[in-house]
Amino acid sequence: xxxxxxxxxxxxxxxxxxxxxxxxxxxxxxxxxxxxxxxxxxxxxxxxxxxxxxxxxxxxxxxxxxxxxxxxxxxxxxxxxxxxxxxxxxxxxxxxxxxxxxxxxxxxxxxxxxxxxxxxxxxxxxxxxxxxxxxxxxxxxxxxxxxxxxxxxxxxxxxxxxxxxxxxxxxxxxxxxxxxxxxxxxxxxxxxxxxxxxxxxxxxxxxxxxxxxxxxxxxxxxxxxxxxxxxxxxxxxxxxxxxxxxxxxxxxxxxxxxxxxxxxxxxxxxxxxxxxxxxxxxxxxxxxxxxxxxxxxxxxxxxxxxxxxxxxxxxxxxxxxxxxxxxxxxxxxxxxxxxxxxxxxxxxxxxxxxxxxxxxxxxxxxxxxxxxxxxxxxxxxxxxxxxxxxxxxxxxxxxxxxxxxxxxxxxxxxxxxxxxxxxxxxxxxxxxxxxxxxxxxxxxxxxxxxxxxxxxxxxxxxxxxxxxxxxxxx
Amino acid sequence: xxxxxxxxxxxxxxxxxxxxxxxxxxxxxxxxxxxxxxxxxxxxxxxxxxxxxxxxxxxxxxxxxxxxxxxxxxxxxxxxxxxxxxxxxxxxxxxxxxxxxxxxxxxxxxxxxxxxxxxxxxxxxxxxxxxxxxxxxxxxxxxxxxxxxxxxxxxxxxxxxxxxxxxxxxxxxxxxxxxxxxxxxxxxxxxxxxxxxxxxxxxxxxxxxxxxxxxxxxxxxxxxxxxxxxxxxxxxxxxxxxxxxxxxxxxxxxxxxxxxxxxxxxxxxxxxxx
Numbered sequence: 195x196x197x198x199x200x201x202x203x204x205x206x207x208x209x210x211x212x213x214x215x216x217x218x219x220x221x222x223x224x225x226x227x228x229x230x231x232x233x234x235x236x237x238x239x240x241x242x243x244x245x246x247x248x249x250x251x252x253x254x255x256x257x258x259x260x261x262x263x264x265x266x267x268x269x270x271x272x273x274x275x276x277x278x279x280x281x282x283x284x285x286x287x288x289x290x291x292x293x294x295x296x297x298x299x300x301x302x303x304x305x306x307x308x309x310x311x312x313x314x315x316x317x318x319x320x321x322x323x324x325x326x327x328x329x330x331x332x333x334x335x336x337x338x339x340x341x342x343x344x345x346x347x348x349x350x351x352x353x354x355x356x357x358x359x360x361x362x363x364x365x366x367x368x369x370x371x372x373x374x375x376x377x378x379x380x381x382x383x384x385x386x387x388x389x390x391x392x393x394x395x396x397x398x399x400x401x402x403x404x405x406x407x408x409x410x411x412x413x414x415x416x417x418x419x420x421x422x423x424x425x426x427x428x429x430x431x432x433x434x435x436x437x438x439x440x441x442x443x444x445x446x447x448x449x450x451x452x453x454x455x456x457x458x459x460x461x462x463x464x465x466x467x468x469x470x471x472x473x474x475x476x477x478x479x480x481x482x483x484x485x486x487x488x489x490x491x492x493x494x495x496x497x498x499x500x501x502x503x504x505x506x507x508x509x510x511x512x513x514x515x516x517x518x519x520x521x522x523x524x525x526x527x528x529x530x531x532x533x534x535x536x537x538x539x540x541x542x543x544x545x546x547x548x549x550x551x552x553x554x555x556x557x558x559x560x561x562x563x564x565x566x567x568x569x570x571x572x573x574x575x576x577x578x579x580x581x582x583x584x585x586x587x588x589x590x591x592x593x594x595x596x597x598x599x600x601x602x603x604x605x606x607x608x609x610x611x612x613x614x615x616x617x618x619x620x621x622x623x624x625x626x627x628x629x630x631x632x633x634x635x636x637x638x639x640x641x642x643x644x645x646x647x648x649x650x651x652x653x654x655x656x657x658x659x660x661x662x663x664x665x666x667x668x
Numbered sequence: 669x670x671x672x673x674x675x676x677x678x679x680x681x682x683x684x685x686x687x688x689x690x691x692x693x694x695x696x697x698x699x700x701x702x703x704x705x706x707x708x709x710x711x712x713x714x715x716x717x718x719x720x721x722x723x724x725x726x727x728x729x730x731x732x733x734x735x736x737x738x739x740x741x742x743x744x745x746x747x748x749x750x751x752x753x754x755x756x757x758x759x760x761x762x763x764x765x766x767x768x769x770x771x772x773x774x775x776x777x778x779x780x781x782x783x784x785x786x787x788x789x790x791x792x793x794x795x796x797x798x799x800x801x802x803x804x805x806x807x808x809x810x811x812x813x814x815x816x817x818x819x820x821x822x823x824x825x826x827x828x829x830x831x832x833x834x835x836x837x838x839x840x841x842x843x844x845x846x847x848x849x850x851x852x853x854x855x856x857x858x859x860x861x862x863x864x865x866x867x868x869x870x871x872x873x874x875x876x877x878x879x880x881x882x883x884x885x886x887x888x889x890x891x892x893x894x895x896x897x898x899x900x901x902x903x904x905x906x907x908x909x910x911x912x913x914x915x916x917x918x919x920x921x922x923x924x925x926x927x928x929x930x931x932x933x934x935x936x937x938x939x940x941x942x
Contacts, residue, residue: 260884264897265905269731293884294897302881305794314803314884488709511706 255554257290260316262299262539266506266574267374274567282561288554290318300325307332312546317555320373322539323361324622327447329542330364336543339367341556349560349581355604358536358580360612365449370540371559372580374571376503377534377603378429380524384517386412386496394521401497401524402472408496409478417478419486420499422470422633424626425537427650428617430466431457432535434526438613447618451667453658458651462526467636467643469526474637481637487511490518499523501537502603503576509597520599522606533610534603538577569593578603621661628653694917701725701910708906724907725915728898731908734915736887737894741873742919743806744890748813749868753861755815760823761849765835775824781817787877794881808882809890813872819864826860827853862927870920891916 263271275292283289295302299320306315312334321329329335341347351359351368358372382394387404390411395401405417420426431441439462444450457463473479480495490498491511505520512518525532541562543555561567565584571577572593584590585604594601619625632649635641641649688695696715700708701724703717728734762768763775793812802808830853838848854861876892883889895912899905 258884264899265731265908268897293886294889294893295884296880296893296896301877302884305791305881306798308791309795309798311798311803314798316884485709488706491706492711494711513706 253287255288255550257288257317257551257554257558259290259292259318259320259558260295260299260303261292261320262295262297263320263374264294264297267577268294270570270573270575274562274570277567277570278558278561282557286554286557288557290558298322298325300328304328307334315544315546317544317546317551318558319542319544320539321370321542323537323616324619324626326369326542326618327620327622329544330369330618334545335369336545336552336555337367337369338362338371338543338556338559339369341559342368342371347556347560349563353582354563354580355536355578355582355607357607357610357612357614360448361536361615362540363448364618370542371563372536373539373541373562374575375536375538375578375580375607376501376576377536377578377606378426378499378523379502379505379520379534379603379606380497380499380522381490381504381508381518381520382497383412383414383490383493383495384519386414386493386516394519395524397528398466398469398524398526399472402469402476405473405476405478405496412496413493414496415494416480417476417496418473418498419480419483419489419495421481421483421630422637424619424622424629426499427466427629427633429523429534429537430526431462432614432616433523433532433610434462434465434530436529436531437611438531438615440613441617442619445613446615447620448615452618452620453662453667455651455654458647463647463650465526467647470636471643474639479637481634491515501576502578502606503538505576505597505599505603506574507576509599520602522602522609531609531611531614533606533608533614535610535614535616536578536580536607537616565590572597572600576600576603578607620665621657624657624660625654628657697910698914700906701914703907705905705907724911727908728911728915732894732897732912733886734891734894734912737889737891738916738919740806740809740888741891741916744809744813744875744879745869745872747806747810748872749865751810751814752816752819752868753865756819756823756864757854757857757861758849759820760827761853763820763824764827764830765832765845778817778820782821786812790877790881793878797882803882804885804888806888809879809888812878813868813875816868816871819868822864823857823860826857830856866923866927869923873916873920 259275261268261271272292275290279289293316299322303315303319306312307328315334342349342351349371354372355375358375359368362368362370362372380394386408387394390404390407392404392407395404401418408414408417428441431439432446433439439460440446440456442452443454443456444452446452446456455463474481486495486498486500487504487507488511489495491508493516502520508518522532523534541559543552543559545552563581565579565581565587568579568581568584569587569589571579572590579585579590629650632641632646632653635649636643636646699714699716702720702722703714704719704721704723707714707718759778763771789812797803797808797811800808802811834852835848838852843851874892875890876896879890880893883893891912895909895916898908898912
């Protein structure tokens with residue numbers, strides 16, 4: 195009996211030991227310097243951060259980079275990380291490990307933030323615009339402005355596409371660095387347009403006029419397919435006026451907090467809905483989204499509106515079966531500035547109480563925004579290189595020669611002003627649903643223009659009120 | 669006689685049809701895993717691949733470390749299934765064969781945990797695991813799956829079908845509780861234990877949110893997390909995702925095939941209490 199008890203206890207102990215041991219090298223180590231003592235980090239001035247990253251003993255600084263890239267985007271991200279580790283990383287004693295976090299990449303971060311669990315936080319994290327509100331007031335956020343303005347920085351603001359800098363700035367200071375950027379584009383079936391003898395429409399009015407013709411004359415089932423979410427609506431608001439319009443107050447959250455809509459007060463929402471009504475009334479518009487890529491590639495739609503990151507996907511699906519192109523989205527008014535705002539994600543640094551890691555994180559972020567890293571996006575991702583010097587590279591020229599449509603999104607961003615920026619919308623998931631539901635109802639004809647306007651304004655106001663009740667501004 | 673034969677044929681045909689309907693999603697997923705991207709959403713739709721390709725499986729295995737994720741899932745599911753079985757059998761034994769103060773209260777408390785949605789507890793569980801230093805460990809991933817009140821209830825109901833007089837007779841013959849439990853009760857309960865084990869295994873195998881939260885190292889991720897890395901947010905790239913799904917299904921399907929007879933027997937036990 196005693197033997198049995200002993201055996202049982204031993205078995206239980208060995209299982210317990212096995213469970214606690216089976217966790218990899220160090221269960222809580224997600225990236226740290228191997229030594230903090232004796233590091234040779236030096237501040238050049240009282241206000242400039244230290245730039246040297248290796249410890250005095252030449253040990254490697256380990257960084258963790260959380261991203262939510264999947265598919266071909268993940269492959270390119272890993273390639274960028276590998277190149278950094280083999281070049282700048284090797285030279286400066288930094289090694290970066292990329293870790294996938296499911297889109298939008300904030301679940302694990304918010305869980306770690308709630309417990310201030312810095313051991314399980316990343317050094318660098320990829321965040322989309324709608325997630326910036328999580329980090330903008332967080333004490334451990336390391337503002338890119340502190341580094342990019344430094345004399346030692348190899349990356350400068352003027353190296354980047356202007357409105358990508360504005361998109362990642364709050365009160366004129368950069369909180370993150372743009373990294374995976376795309377633009378909303380109009381994809382058109384060139385063959386269909388030629389069949390009806392039309393040019394690519396520049397305004398919504400021009401587009402509405404040709405939609406019935408496309409359906410009547412060509413094999414298209416719909417002249418246009420686009421589901422208008424917050425992303426699409428913001429673009430049409432932001433690109434109005436001669437130099438852009440703000441979607442929300444306080445410069446759409448870039449100069450203080452966005453607490454209310456501005457587009458209902460500056461008439462931009464009304465103007466857009468007035469023009470969009472023409473599209474709805476054409477009878478050739480599909481307001482919902484099914485398999486938009488495949489449907490366009492099969493010739494089901496004359497035009498679709500979606501992100502430029504899908505250019506390589508569409509090229510693969512169409513595979514030469516018809517001529518197609520991309521262009522800036524049609525503007526509300528012919529006098530509007532047009533273009534698009536830079537959508538996508540940036541890189542944000544976190545302070546894990548380690549100066550060497552912070553300096554190393556900046557080196558990594560600079561590299562990821564460099565021409566050498568940014569040109570890799572053209573290898574199948576369709577993102578827009580944010581660094582202006584990317585265009586000088588042979589790889590860039592070769593990529594554009596192979597797929598000239600990839601130049602259009604870049605030109606589209608360059609034609610927009612610094613006021614054409616995405617909004618830092620609080621409670622973004624709720625406002626997105628409000629806008630989507632209202633615009634689908636409008637598109638299907640079950641809501642009038644005025645009802646849609648009211649639904650969007652009131653729904654967003656409620657969403658903001660709910661958000662600031664739970665997250666009061668100090 | 670003739671009517672009975674016709675009826676039998678009808679029942680067989682109906683059952684076959686029903687089985688096909690139930691199996692259709694899995695069969696279609698397998699078919700999509702062998703299709704080229706263009707064929708997946710072609711019009712008219714293709715039920716079978718016009719041209720079979722294994723490219724999707726190549727992408728699934730090269731884009732992610734699917735084997736490692738499967739191993740992690742297997743380890744986690746196995747540990748949790750065994751733990752659930754051990755704890756549930758012992759708890760059910762106590763609840764069904766013993767009388768002690770607070771028994772009903774404890775049983776009600778156990779059942780009440782079924783009514784709490786797991787998502788409500790995720791942040792507090794993460795806080796606990798994080799403070800215990802169990803992030804990026806198998807124990808951290810397994811921690812919230814080691815016990816299941818449903819299994820305790822299921823086994824308790826099964827054990828109640830045994831006459832108490834059986835235990836009393838065993839006691840008179842010098843059989844202590846632990847011996848009765850291991851030598852008489854458990855061997856007779858193999859079907860239900862198999863059911864508990866398999867249902868726990870599948871349930872833990874399919875977990876996604878918790879393993880994603882408590883691991884931030886690629887080598888500790890589970891298969892369900894790995895499959896999400898195959899999708900493309902910018903297009904409906906079903907081929908590699910379906911290939912990953914089919915690969916993820918293999919272990920659970922094999923387990924079911926191995927133990928299918930015992931599952932059916934286990935499901936019927938506990939239906940009648942004597």
